[in-house]
Amino acid sequence: MSEGREDRSWRLGDHVSAMYSADDECRDLLTRYVRAGVRPGQRVAVFLDADDADLARHLTAAAPAAAPGQLVITRYGTGGFDLTARTGPALVERMLDGMAAMREQAAGDGYGGLFLAGKMTWALRAGLGADELVRYEAAANRFFGDARVAGLCLYDRRRFTKDALTAIAAVHPGPLLRFTVGGWGAHLRLSGELDASNAAALPSILDIVAGADSTVLLDASELRFLDAAGAGTIVRFAASRPHRSTVVRCTRGVRQTLHLVGADTVPSLVLRDQVSGV
Known part of the structure; x- marks a missing residue:
């Protein structure tokens, strides 16, 4: 740091x-x-x-x-x-x-x-x-x-x-990276930057909502940077929950990175514009 x-x-x-x-x-x-x-x-x-x-x-x-x-x-x-x-x-x-x-x-x-x-x-x-x-x-x-x-x-x-x-x-x-759990247990908010210095923390953060028997909302609207490793972790998280949607609200740059690592191949992963509702 x-x-x-x-x-x-x-x-x-x-x-x-x-x-x-x-x-x-x-x-x-x-x-x-x-x-x-x-x-x-x-x-x-x-x-x-x-x-x-x-x-x-x-x-x-x-x-x-x-x-x-x-x-x-x-x-x-x-x-x-x-x-x-x-x-x-x-x-x-x-x-x-x-x-x-x-x-x-x-x-x-x-x-x-x-x-x-x-x-x-x-x-x-x-x-x-x-x-x-x-x-x-x-x-x-x-x-x-x-x-x-x-x-x-x-x-x-x-x-x-x-x-x-x-x-x-x-x-x-x-x-560099901050996260908070929202008012309902399947709402996780990320802000700041997710890169090589902190990407290893992401699996334990996603584990907080992994057991939710509902749609998970990952609000990355305030995430300024996402590297390929972090994006891959998010895509794998969504793929591990094939029968429950993972909705990622994000900027265009974050969306592009997610697409680069295979977001399109995971049906349970839904990408939304940062100003859109779920």
């Missing part, structure tokens, strides 16, 4: 990974993220390591305008995030359940959204391998499809292998 743009691009619906190589770099990333969430009045929750007391104090001081309870800084291993007794799928479920509870609490307290950020070193202590961590991040895409939340996952280049970081970054759609 382009690490100079976070404070301008972060918003609800994001699921972004950020890599850092030094403690001060991590501090600066978190400072900008906290301020980006506090400024419009969202609740901001940050998860830090047990030895990050100085960083916690810095972040608190960096957001003097935060209302009481608006900025929540938590250490892994405490409260609902005690990870010591969980492994594999149970650990992933515990993390996602904990984040969902925080989202509902933020809504109950009157906040319009929740900005979440966390140092991902907890995964190393929990013994998650690279493949398991990629599966966790793919599962988290479903959670961040809720337009009430944003997520920043911080990875220390000194602790994770280059191959692991490449795979992990690929399943994070942000900051």
Whole structure:
């Protein structure tokens, strides 16, 4: 990702990974993220390591305008995030359940959204391998499809292998691609750009609506760019549901790319102009 743009691009619906190589770099990333969430009045929750007391104090001081309870800084291993007794799928479920509870609490307290950020070193202590961590991040895409939340996952280049970081970054759609799940469960909205940097995230995003026993509406009206790999994923998704229509509302450029990779050969795939109804 382009690490100079976070404070301008972060918003609800994001699921972004950020890599850092030094403690001060991590501090600066978190400072900008906290301020980006506090400024419009969202609740901001940050998860830090047990030895990050100085960083916690810095972040608190960096957001003097935060209302009481608006900025929540938590250490892994405490409260609902005690990870010591969980492994594999149970650990992933515990993390996602904990984040969902925080989202509902933020809504109950009157906040319009929740900005979440966390140092991902907890995964190393929990013994998650690279493949398991990629599966966790793919599962988290479903959670961040809720337009009430944003997520920043911080990875220390000194602790994770280059191959692991490449795979992990690929399943994070942000900051170039955003998606939200509509009011009915088979409505998925894509915006931004879908290219080689985030195309690996698309299957887990489409999985959110894959089980719908109805027409799926994929609203790509605000998708500015779609590469051939992403277009192929959409065409294969439609082909996997031969008895239920997949309607893609899109621009002329996106439509042309879909045609190039075989959209015409899939009867269940219906392409509509971006201003048309379903």
